Amino acid sequence: MPATEQPTWIKDFRGQIKRQCKQGWLVAPDHGTMRLEVYDKEYGKKQRLSLPFKWVEDDWPEALLLIRQIANAYKEGGLDLNAAYKIAQATKVKIELDWPNAIEGFREERSRVSDRTWKQKYLPVMDQLIKIMSGKNKPTNGPDLCDKALKRWEVGTRQRQIMRQSLHGLLRYCVNRKSYKACWLPPYVDDKAVVTKKKRIGYPLTDSQIIRLLESLPDDEIGNKWKFACQLMAVYGLRPEDLRHLHTRNKGKELWSGYEKSKGGRKGETTEARRLFPLLVSDGDELIDWNLLGRFQIKEPLPSLGKEGKAGESIGTYLRRKLVWKQLQKEAESEGQQLTPYSFRHRFSAEGHARGLQPKQLADSMGHDLETHMNSYARFMSKDLESAFDAANKPKEKIAA
Numbered sequence: 001m002p003a004t005e006q007p008t009w010i011k012d013f014r015g016q017i018k019r020q021c022k023q024g025w026l027v028a029p030d031h032g033t034m035r036l037e038v039y040d041k042e043y044g045k046k047q048r049l050s051l052p053f054k055w056v057e058d059d060w061p062e063a064l065l066l067i068r069q070i071a072n073a074y075k076e077g078g079l080d081l082n083a084a085y086k087i088a089q090a091t092k093v094k095i096e097l098d099w100p101n102a103i104e105g106f107r108e109e110r111s112r113v114s115d116r117t118w119k120q121k122y123l124p125v126m127d128q129l130i131k132i133m134s135g136k137n138k139p140t141n142g143p144d145l146c147d148k149a150l151k152r153w154e155v156g157t158r159q160r161q162i163m164r165q166s167l168h169g170l171l172r173y174c175v176n177r178k179s180y181k182a183c184w185l186p187p188y189v190d191d192k193a194v195v196t197k198k199k200r201i202g203y204p205l206t207d208s209q210i211i212r213l214l215e216s217l218p219d220d221e222i223g224n225k226w227k228f229a230c231q232l233m234a235v236y237g238l239r240p241e242d243l244r245h246l247h248t249r250n251k252g253k254e255l256w257s258g259y260e261k262s263k264g265g266r267k268g269e270t271t272e273a274r275r276l277f278p279l280l281v282s283d284g285d286e287l288i289d290w291n292l293l294g295r296f297q298i299k300e301p302l303p304s305l306g307k308e309g310k311a312g313e314s315i316g317t318y319l320r321r322k323l324v325w326k327q328l329q330k331e332a333e334s335e336g337q338q339l340t341p342y343s344f345r346h347r348f349s350a351e352g353h354a355r356g357l358q359p360k361q362l363a364d365s366m367g368h369d370l371e372t373h374m375n376s377y378a379r380f381m382s383k384d385l386e387s388a389f390d391a392a393n394k395p396k397e398k399i400a401a
Contacts, residue, residue, distance in 0.1 A: 009057040012176060016064055021071040027063070029055040034063055036070070038081055047081040058182045061175045062252060068179075097180065099133050106173045125149055125163040126170065142171045143187040164189065183219070203332035203339045204346035207281045210234050211288075216324040226318055227302040231290050232302075236276040237348025237366045240311035240341045243302055249275075252297050257367065275368045279348055279355070315341040349373075351378040 017025050022037040034051040051066065053059040069088035074081065103126050107118065110196055128149045132138065139145040153160035168186040175185050205213075214230060217223045229243055236242075238257065245259040260270040280287040306314040319325040319341070332339040345366070352362045359381070363373035 007057070009060060009176070013060040013064065016179065017067060020064075020068055025071065027051075027067070034059070036067060036081070038074075042166070045339075049081050049085055058185070061179050062181045064179045065181070097133070097174075097184075099130055102174050102178050102180075103130075103170065105178065106170050109173060109177070110169075121162050122166045125167045126321070128152065129167065129170070141183040142185050142318075145171070145184075146186055182309040200338040201336065202346050203335070203337035203343050204350035205234070205328070205339075205343045206347070207351070208284065209328055209331075210281055210344070210347065211283060213322075213324050213328065216322060222303070225301055228292075228295065228300055229283075229302050231326065232292055232296075233294055233341070233344035234281060234347055235278045235290070237279065237345050238276070239345060239367075240305070240315050240369075241309065243311055244305050244308075246276075246296060248293070248297060252293075255293050255296060257322075259367070261367070271367050277365050279357075281350055312341045317382075346377075349377040353377070 014027060017027055025080065026039075028035050028037060028039045030050060032055055034053045034055055036049045036051055037046060038049075039046045049070075051063055053063040053066075066088060070081070070084045073087040074084035088123065107122075108123075110118070113122070117202045129145065132145065132148050139148055146164070146167060150160060150164055153163055168189070171180075171186045174180040175182060178205055202397075210230070214227050215225050219401055232238055232243060232246075236255065239259065239261070241261075242257040242259045245257050247256055247258060248254060249256050255276045256273055257276055260272075274349075278292065280289060282288065303318070304314065305311040324338070329339045332343075349362055352365075353359075359377075360370050362377070363370045366373065368376075
């Protein structure tokens with residue numbers, strides 16, 4: 001019969017002993033407990049020592065700390081194994097946990113995680129951990145550390161779930177790879193049992209709502225800058241961040257966005273520059289041409305969009321102060337949806353589907369792949385389906401002979 005494959009923790013345990021102790025050091029099971037075996041050529045025989053730990057996964061990190069102390073005493077004092085063990089037990093060296101180094105190692109282990117994803121989904125809770133472990137009344141175990149580090153994220157939110165998963169991953173890494181005591185393991189959490197808040201659906205502004213909002217903005221230098229930004233987002237389906245990456249090509253005849261966005265968090269993969277196509281806003285009777293390309297060519301100014309990656313926040317901060325925007329928020333909430341600066345972009349997709357553009361055409365013009373488009377905007381296609389069946393059920397006109 002083939003030999004049973006060793007559990008991963010045993011391989012890790014023995015691998016750590018091989019790296020941290022002299023050659024000839026080995027740990028083995030002994031009636032459910034751990035036994036340390038050392039073969040030293042100078043000593044001339046194999047020595048054995050029973051350790052006060054069970055032969056289970058939870059005990060090996062703490063056992064490794066003791067074995068390392070035994071090895072130090074053994075090498076420095078020229079002692080036999082039992083004498084080295086007594087010295088190690090009496091010393092009880094307090095191990096100072098190096099959290100920054102552990103986080104750095106964890107980042108290397110998660111090398112496939114993109115820098116953008118690391119910054120958004122890992123770094124916030126790592127920073128919180130460092131702050132807590134550098135202060136007073138530091139936690140002395142994983143569950144207490146998790147409780148403190150996750151306090152800033154609301155219970156039940158997706159963001160808290162993401163931060164919890166990242167923190168738990170770090171703690172498991174520390175115990176399994178950095179020899180932290182088993183007490184630093186995170187508490188068990190059943191993600192399926194965690195009640196999370198339902199993600200609110202992004203609200204697509206209608207053309208009439210956009211006109212209403214634009215007419216309410218102040219007719220002054222600052223107001224006109226924000227009006228221009230809103231018009232561009234609505235007509236070209238822009239992300240807020242696209243606004244700072246606009247340029248023209250083909251002798252000013254085409255408007256392009258050079259914004260490079262990470263593709264689904266895949267490291268090193270970003271979206272390509274894309275040509276922008278207008279989907280004009282309608283006032284109900286006719287389409288409105290705001291001459292956006294011409295105005296951009298003559299360098300009509302846009303508002304300040306804050307730091308790189310924060311354009312959406314800057315736009316939201318400005319609009320949230322406006323009465324009409326507050327009214328539109330209530331209208332969105334009445335339909336169980338959320339009004340955000342992306343609502344201009346959602347309008348582009350909803351209106352595009354309503355006007356008969358194909359999903360692939362809209363996906364290309366909005367700068368994402370078809371799968372992403374269908375995941376985000378398939379809801380707008382149901383209206384197309386209804387219209388298509390209505391048309392299919394209309395009686396066909398008779399063709400004159």
